[in-house]
Amino acid sequence: MKTKLIALAAILVVLFTLGFRVIHPENGLSSAMGSAKSSIVVYKGAGEYAVGSKVVVEVAGQGKQSGIVKSASKESVDVDTRVAFVRVKQEDVLGKLIVVVPFFGTILGIVGL
DSSP: HHHHHHHHHHHHHHHTTTTTTEHHHHHOOOTTBBOGGGEEEEOOOOOOOOOTTEEEEETTTTTTEEEEEEOOOSSSEEEEOOOOOOEEGGGEEEEEEEEEESSHHHHHHHHTT
């Protein structure tokens, strides 16, 4: 059991070092398993975001959200979060969405994260 925990911790450290991050979004894309609020999202930073890319963005006053890029320029990115259509600066795009993990966001919401 102890070696499994150490191996899991080592894997998480390597993934973090490679640029992978985990958040609990306020709003955004949902899956068949539930809404964004009941999920956690794994993402990785990237330099360019093309139309159709699934991304995680920081929306001023509304927190972190996941969505789909509808248009992109050097200054800003337009993102459809399914709740709203938002325009954010390029630096407010946190990264490309890798996977949505359902249900764990509910647990984080209970403890206030």
